[in-house]
Amino acid sequence: MVSTIYIRMRSRVETKECNKILLSHTSQILAPDRYLPLLHNLVVYELKKDDNQLVVLDVMRIIHIISRHFPDCEVQTIGPTQTIIEIIKEKKIKIWPFFIFVWILLFTGSGLAILNFHEEVSMQAVHQKLYWIITGKEVEKPLLLQIPYSFGIGMGMILFFNHIFKKRFNEEPSPLEIEMFNYQQDLDNYVSVKENNESVKRLDVD
Template identity: 60%
Template sequence: MEKTIYIRMRNRVQVKPEESLLMKDIAQIIAGEEIYGQLAALQVLKVTPKDHIHIIDVMKIIKYITGIFPEYEVQAVGPPQTIIEVIYKKKGMSIPYFFLVWFLLFFGAALTIMNFHEDVSMQIVHQRLYWIMTGKEVAKPLLFQIPYSIGIGLGMILFFNHVFKKRLNEEPSPLEVEMFNYQQSLDQYVILHENKESVKHLDDH
């Protein structure tokens, strides 16, 4: 333990433009007290204004550390790379653009639901159910249509597990799970294509 440094690379680190990344920012470190402070303060990367994504490979970190502390052995656990994502200041959303997106999403969703109901003949189903339960034939069985419409809205709230920004419970919603899977796939793609150490071409020397 005395001559061993343990590092665990973080999966993703978000930084601001022109920020300096230290060793403690990209990895968890276990080392002796005599070198921990110096090791944690090592500068690994200086973000330039043109950067968007960086991949820091653990092999480069091990080489960097052993070059400064040659008498120590470096043991790496966890992810083999850290994705450095540069976060730029977001521009404020314009009001006309917000209402345009809201308009498209609202009416797009409404048309989708109406087309689905037309395909499955939902109104006829409601009419038939009303006739079975009451023995009367009506063109608009509001007794079923109104609760059904309210149920669609409540069902969407329960499905997405959010009311505006408030979460209903601690369980992730299906949308959050899909977003997580998408982010994992995106990270894997970035690692394979942005990390030059991951792919070796035949004409490389």
Template identity: 45%
Template sequence: MAAPVYIRLKQSIYVNPEAEIRLKDAAGITGAEQQISPLKELILHKVTPEDQNIVVIDAFMVVEQILHHQPDTEVQLIGPSSCVVHVEKHKKEPNPLLISAIWILLFIGAAMAIMNFHFDVSMQSVQQKLHLMLTGREAEYPLLIQIPYSIGLGIGMILFFNHWFQKRFNEEPSPMEVEIFNYQEDLDHYVAIKENKVEKKDVDR
């Protein structure tokens, strides 16, 4: 009996419209070289306009295709049970005016949130008392504390998000990147269950 072929489907991949999705694109494959060489080029699905922007490659379909071409192959599946294929259509160039408008809107929203938080916790009163304790003098606007506090608040946010424009300070992902990753993972999981167009086509035949 032939040695088993081990296949691990990828969580998700990105392809161009009308691309041919081969086994090597949608999964990692290992085993005897004489067995896996032809399997790597096995076409699992050809993207069509009807697929729109998402295609789901199911593990059952992968096994079925492999056994159709190599009936004596023992297939061992490892990892995810499906691969979500995102069809990337031609992207438009970003509009600088739109980006600037969104940037200004987010900046104003963040500033309002910080100011409202400071008002709710009476930050100015606290800083006035701290200034009195440290210097022994009362001040309506304790700039000695407010200026370093404001600078530290900005630096703290930059360090927290681990980004300064395109520059990353270390390899640790930022909270925003973790949230985006979790959202994408949940989205792929939902699509794999609810939007398996390839499997629906096979059932309809």
């Protein structure tokens, strides 16, 4: 009776330079117990120093390697047909200066955007009008409204993005996380389709 090996390839994996890529790294495996240890440790690709940052591993290569080592087994695939291997190279450049620079840039840019928006919609005049409606007094700087409003903007942004530093308020993903996920999905699809480009090395069946 022919044994069946089921594999489900992962969409994307990360690894360091010059590592051996095992089948368990790139795929979920369902097979008879006697084959599982060998399948988990089966080398499907060995990274080289001249590899680019992204390597696309095709399911046909996986099937070919498994069939060569287990000729009496049938291989069934489920799900994605390619795994994108991202090679994480060691960076010797200190990240703190770049982090501080980006933080200052984003802080200044977002602050100017908020100021320009409030100036465009005449928010100060609106606060003055509201203060007059509530108290009956006309003041140039209605701080009683402006100060809580300023804190409210910050609290609203924190609640909107569902984060304060590394603390998450609930399990619901923030709009930024959803956009990042969609961007990553589009990027992976692009790399898979354009795997013959110079930036990506195609892995043909030996």
